[in-house]
Amino acid sequence: MPAFGPRELMVDVFGRDLCVACGACVDLCPYFRTYRGKTVQLFPCDIPAGKCYADCPKAEVDLDILAEKYWGRAYEGNALGHTLKIMTARAGKKAPNGAFQAGGTASSLIAFALQTGLIEAAVLTDQEGLIPVPRMITRAEDAVTCASSKYTAAPTLSEFNRALRHGYSRLGVVATPCQATALAQMRTNPLDSEYFRDPVGLVVGLFCTWALDTRGLISLLSRRLDPRRVRKMDIPPPPAEILVIETEEGRVEIPLGDIRHLIPKGCLICPDMTAEWGDVSVGILEGEPHWNTLIVRTQRGRDLVRKAEAEGWLVTGKIPDDNKDHLSFAAAGKKSRALRRALEEGLVNTPEGNGRSSLRINAEALQRIIRE
């Protein structure tokens, strides 16, 4: 695969307004930085092949290369991605307590992974008001400080990059689908560096339908509340159609129609709802506010879940068929909508395609997805 650099990144991603502020290109070098949720280039860089382009989840992600590396086969386009097991889960008695969004599964798995030394540090996302703040923690009990969902696009991977530069070599990450995709690309050593060692010890993916632009949200909400005093955000399942914000003064409801224009364009062409490129993925369980849906994808993910349950850090259960079907339906819908839109905008390449696109996918999988 030919390699490209920051000049192409500026044209293909920033120029096409596809940046989802995931942080993959940030702090790799002095040129890309993030501030209040926005990724910017400080100075031009003319290097012909750069990690920024290679890792960026909006700069031609080759789904077949990823599927080949992680699952040993071509990309198939299944609604929920490669799945070993799907179940319900929540924090166990041994896991540290926190202000969980739902079941606390992600926090517990990270805490346990730290406790048992599977990872030496974890990169999570905290929040100050409405501004997402990536954080690296090394102690299990600190995992809960970053609990609760953030609905703004967060540059979490900038902290990952910083951790790498400080010499950490076994990192865990709680990642949105775009962030998990970036990590998956990075782990293929796309620039063929002879010094490359895979630094990722664990990826806990998060379900995501779309995110919101931080600055846009702050600007919109500033008229109704003080963004610095936001404690929690939630989007209840349909048919609610609202964003609920809990501040220190009380609860505010915003109709989704008022904020849809703040969804980054890059989210609209994202085919991944359940973070397919992780070890495990965690999301809500419809109808059960204190439980999560947990998808296990890799061997090490399965081992982690088993051990965590055995030692009381996690509780799991059987997922009802209804929930599984709803989830598949929603995920397939996002895939199909995204790829249709990407095709319309000329952002998809099949193996024969030559231009620099956003996604590369084999023709069979593409057909299967958009037909559904």
Add this chain to the structure above:
Amino acid sequence: MSGPSVLASDPYNLIITGVGGQGNVLASRMVGEMLSQLGLHVTIGETFGASQRGGSVMSHLRISEESSFSPQIPRGRAHMVVALEPMEALRVLKDYGNPEIRVICNTRPIHPIGVISGEQSYSPLENIKKWIRSLSREAWFVDATEAAIRLGNPVLGNIISVGGLAATDALPLTRKVFEAVLTRRMSADKVGLNLTAFDMGWAMIRRAI
């Protein structure tokens, strides 16, 4: 003034060139005063100000027994160039050079910002020397900065070059008059060092002639 002319040409046109901060102005003032002391008409034209911030600087010296001349030498009319920096010699030769010109050139480069940042490249010294020789009648190359560093201050390269100029006998510049100018301009403790620099430059050129 009576008697045979002390100047090879009248007016004698000398250019001292370098980069802002190399002491170009001081050197040209020294030479100018030395010649003025002998009763010659001297005009010096200079540009300073913005050019000091890393830019090229040039002094034009017009020396005559008869009258004063303009502070700018007409195109192609310089007789001698003293270049404190190699690239600047080429720049001067483009506008003021001619086949009869003579050049004294300090070989230590000062990189323009464009070279430091990688946008331009600094030609190898051998090329520059070859080019200067092809555009002049006689050229001398000395590492004045190196000698100056040995004396304790790289800026003394300008005084060393003045000594070298004196050694060519192109102009009536003598150590005695230099010392007189030094004593008038500088405190006593600085005179010795500057004389040593002058002598060094003088010797470097005399050896090469």
Add this chain to the structure above:
Amino acid sequence: MYELWEAGEGVRLLLMGNEAMARGAMEAGVSVAAGYPGTPSSEIIENLAQAAWKKNIYVEWSVNEKVALEVAAAASYAGLRSMAVMKQVGMNVASDFLLHLAQYGTRGGMVLISCEDPGALSSTNEGESRPYAKMMEFPLLEPGDFQEAKDMTSWAFRLSEDLRTVVMVRSVTRLSHASGNVVLGELPQRRAEARFKYHGSIMDTMEGPIINLPGTVHVLRSSQQEKLKKASEIFDDSPFNRYEGPERADLLIITSSACTLYCKEAVRLLGLRDRVGILKLGTTWPLPRGLLERHLVRTERILVVEEVLPFMEDNMHALAAILAPSIGIKRFFGKLDGTIPMVNELNPDLLLKALCAILDIRYEAVSESYAGKAAEIASLGAPPRELTFCPGCPHRASFWSIHNALQLDNRDGFVCGDIGCYSLGAISCGFNTLKTLHSMGTGTGLASGFGKLRSFGMDQPVIAVCGDSTFYHAVMPALVNAIHNRSNITLIVLDNSGTAMTGFQPHPGLEKNALGQKAPAVDIPAVCKAMGAKVKVCDPFDLEDTLKSLLEMIEDEEGVKVLVLRQICALSPEKKGKKSFEMAVDEDACLGENCGCNRLCTRIFKCPGLIWDKQRGAARIDEVICTGCGVCASICPAGAIKKKEVA
């Protein structure tokens, strides 16, 4: 040089034009001299300041040229000989008062020296100020060489007292900053006494109050016309107007200022001394009508040669029209017909070209083959030297932070620039940060305007920068305007403790004055606070703190924020040679051209003290040039640049 005020009559020195003018003023017994630094004028005040303690002269670097002119005028009103010194743009600042000064008249002899910059070698404009003499009706002198620079300056004081009007002396770079032989005159021994007399009647210009009123203005202007007429008569016989050439000429050149030397050189080189006459005018307004009438009959063709505007040329045309009945119709050459370029400074070669064109002569400076070869070699081996900030300059660090703050803010914010070394913030050494650049104080004035355009949909953050000297010169009124009108702007004062671009002259922010005496400093942050701005002071070498402060300020949409970035100029006499740190690059840690750095320090930061060593694939410190400020260590992404504190 101490000889300037020590050496006696008859001594022959090699002097800069500015030094000659300073000596001329001393020979006239000047008592007060005021100015504002500006290239190419600054050395006049500097030299007078050095002589001041010996010669009982009061010398002042005023906050701006208007005040400088007022300070000099006060001395003149008190019966002292005084002068004001500035460059062409300074004349524009002083012009309001100049009109009134000219219309009322002076008492002690008063000279106004304007040193101009044809070709804009050190200016952001190519302007000139001779038209003020015509517009505001006072005499104008232009020295043609270094001896005249001294003699005419000295004479100007006497002329001023004869006519009781301010006299303007105009110089240009090629006179002010060039050097030539000058024979000195006598230095007076008298001691001047100052007293402001105002008890006379309002019509008594020497002993009455100095007031222009609607009722008295026309009387004063009439008297001004008398002065001009008298000046013209004096000028008819002035030794500063000289003719050199044949009785009847194929071509008469009328010229002034440094152009005189170019004309003489060109005529000599072409061997035209018996065909071309040169009338050098030293008194260019009002025109010496009688003298010109006598010379214009010598020839049918006239070439007018001068720097910048066709001032003399226009006036010659007008005069020739009036004199036509007696002298006949003349053919004029000059700037208006393109014989001499309208734009850029003159030199002997342009004169050679003009003469060859008019007289149909061929002249080749060097053979085409040599010229071609030399040009090709220069294009290969001598690329242009871009201007840059000095190593260790605080502006490089300041613009690094300002540029990055605006990028991170990501709302297309911009910076209105001003005059000083930091004007280089407009080019790559300042990361192309400035987006407007005009005159002193204009950055803040423009920002004040931009900061009120929000109601028209403009949400771009507005920043103005200025220097410490610029702040006192012209920024303060604009700042008051912005504060009172609630303009949403951030003003960044780049305080490097001196007027650096022009040679590090002192200003009111320092605790010393032009004479080197202790003086009370006017504190910039305190002034801004008192005006009602939100003020913070940072060290620009502390990149993190500066960036954080900037981001906070540009996010704050309420009113005026002032950030003072305080760090001394690398060339400051106080700092000279002293390094804060010893710098070195760890070659093994240096990422160089690799992804993760791509030569940030040498490709973007571009401090002259950093060199990219292609062979070793690493950056390196040039120990001769590095001043040890330590900033590059803060920007290196690999931590490969090490700094060690110097004891």
